[in-house]
Amino acid sequence: MNKIIDALKTFFEGQGLSSLLVIIILLLLFIGATKPENFQIYFGFIWRILAHPFKSLRKYSIKSDVEGPCTKALKSIANELPDIDIPALTINWVSEDNLETALKDGKAIVKLKFENNPTKNIVKATTIYVKDAFLKHTKPYINENFRKALDISVTKKILLKIEKNSSNILSIFIDENTSESSDVFERCELIEDIDDNGLFTRILLRELDLFGKKLHGRTIKEEYKRESDEFLRFVNQISIREYDDDTPLAFSKQILKVGIVLVAKEETFINYGIKPYLRRIKLGMSKGIESFYLLARGASVPILKEVSTQLLNTGNFVLINKPKEYFDLKNRSAICYCIRINNDSILSNTLKEIGKAIENKTAIAGVITYVQENYLKIDINGIEGYLRKENLSVIDIQDARRYFKENTYIEAIPIEIQENGIVEFGLRNTKSDPNNILTTQFEIGKRITGKISFIEDSFATVDLGLDKIEGFAFRKDLTYSRYDFLHKLFNLGDEYEFDVLGYNFERGNIRLRLADLKDPxxxxxxxxxxxxxxxxxxxxxxxxxxxxxxxxxxxxxxxxxxxxxxxxxxxxxxxxxxxxxxxxxxxxxxxxxxxxxxLKHKKENPFIQFSIVNQGKTFDLIVNEVNSYGIVGYIIADKTYNVYVPSYETTWNGSSYTYKVGNKYQVQIIGTDKYNTKLLGSFKPFIKHPLAEFSSSFEIGQVLKRLKVCESNQWGLFYTIKHQNKEIKALLHRRDIADGYIEDCQMLRNVLDDIPLCLALVDLENNRVALSLKDLLSMNTERIENFEYEKTYSGNIIALNKKDYHVLIKGAWVLGKLESNKRYNLGDSVVVRPIAKNSELILTDE
CATH class of the missing domain: 2.40.50.140 (Nucleic acid-binding proteins)
Structure with a gap:
């Protein structure tokens, strides 16, 4: 589009036109191409300016004033009826009285006597257009009163969509139609109710268009006119129907065959999905309904959208319209879907097949979906059917469960389609009639004798001594083996006992299982x-x-x-x-x-024996594989022994060491892997431990001063110990802070920062250093005697002890028990004085 505009711009500028004039020309061309009806309106305005001094141009001005708004209104109607051909309106001024409309090249040419009043011209042009061009193929088959009411209603709907001077236009139109009969106005009221509820274009006009197309060229009969009049009243009743009204929802006559499906209850869709709506449609289809309208109002609109999506996804239906939400006269949101049966769908063909079978009393195939004592349910390509006990056979069957099983094929004759859309079937004198293939000795569960007559590796057939009936057994009903050949387990002609499992009525055989077959x-x-x-x-x-x-x-x-x-x-x-x-x-x-x-049970495991003899010994290892789990290699002294070194045995503290494939390393044997198929080795004894020098420099119980907290969590604090330009991370666990309850050590981070602590543990095996505050406090118990009763001391709550608190007195590094009625949190600062100095320091905050 942009390329075309640039080309036109270049052309006009090449003709010497100014840029402003070029833009105006391009704008007019764009309007004429995309919105011709607006172009007509603007063009009429230009003609009116030109016609003011030149009266000979007035006809062109009024022609554009009429054609533009009318065409715009007709397009608005056409948007609601995209599948109906609505011809464009063109005016041809004439002087004679012959004002009939001619149809040519998709346009309706309205012949009109010229008048200076554009309003009257619009009313006349629209009236003549609707009368002669709108649904022209249908009008011969509807009665005169309906035809006039339809013309008035359609003309009014078009005129209502003309925005300019609308009140004068409608006044003139109403004045011109006041003389019509009461029968005409009665039908106008019916159509008005339909239009108020949004169904005039969505149902009535669409079906009348189809009505005319079906009858086109046929002899005009009164019965057609009565049918169309009855359909008008049917649609009216649907349009004014309230939730609990008992209104017919199907109209099936000679020509018009329309069904209405109302979607109202959310719980219906939540509990049953589309099944209730599909059942109504199937029932309508059985009655010859061709078009189905799905309607919903208010809160039910989203439900209908989902229902229609699922229905269309079945492939059985075709969407005819382009549904959009609209608001009715009561300002309720509403939507209308029009669907028709996909003639190529399985559902459509199955219904046709059922209809022919009912007419010809022939059988069709289905699948049993449910078995009860007195009846069966069957499915025929999605159509639900049932069989009563008395229709199962020519003989008296006491319990249907003895003869029929779910998920088996059956041949049945459809009898009739019920009001609920379910088809009633019968089996009498069909292949599936148990009387034709069974006697009482073949009831399900009975034990019978038969000879193997044919064997394949997946099934065998059994001769039961009957002409037309044979037994059939799948492999799983003959053996639990997945590998033994059936022809090696069973011999042709040999006799065996079998239990009756069921029947395949489509093939006329009896399903069998080998008697006393038990799971080994x-x-x-x-x-x-x-x-x-x-x-x-x-x-x-x-x-x-x-x-x-x-x-x-x-x-x-x-x-x-x-x-x-x-x-x-x-x-x-x-x-x-x-x-x-x-x-x-x-x-x-x-x-x-x-x-x-x-096969290894009777053989001595060489890896276990080697591990026992050489536990803790050192060997030279050649690496042949390195992965994320560890290292695999073999011992140089005996290549038959593979050694697995887990990743945790290749380092002390997670430090990265490079081990290369093909290189030789020393390894210590520490056991075997979990499968006992490899030796388990370790490189740790040959790696200098990162805590070795630290361990030799400090003694357990030694006090380390001014230790800084570097990390904290709920169960402990971590400190940094600097040693020989290295930082060692050490843990003060909450159990090593003080006796009592410490909910969260993070609350003590500031209190226990920059303090002395005792070295409690250096664990080389697990690469761990532990500290203790409790050990430090235990070393300072003799300092309790130095506290004076008259003095107060500052401290911090570091633990809870039942109803009391443990207080750390910094500087003296002594622990006291605070007896108080006040409530404190961990880490709180307190001012206390001694009240007792026995084996422990007792404090008060009073």
């Missing part, structure tokens, strides 16, 4: 280390899979073939499918029904 896991007798024989049936990525008995699946992991990697590689190649291997039970997983077996 219900009586498994293996124990750990039991010797078993496994048949290899499959080679998986990390194991061999097979069975140690029929239905008992076993797994032999590759790592359980041998202790040696070389042996494992060799055995993986030697073991073939169907090979029998003697092995030992390692683990029984009854939940997953798998037995894990091993």
């Amino acid at each position: 896991w219900d009586r498994i007798f293996y124990a750990k280390n039991s010797e078993v024989e496994m048949i290899i049936c499959k080679k998986a990525a990390n194991s061999f899979v097979g069975e140690i008995a029929e239905g008992i699946e076993a797994i032999l992991p590759f790592r359980e073939l041998s202790w040696s990697e070389d042996d494992i590689t060799s055995l993986k190649e030697q073991f073939k499918l169907n090979k029998k291997v003697k092995c030992y039970v390692d683990l029984i997983d009854k939940e997953k029904k798998i037995v894990f077996v091993t």
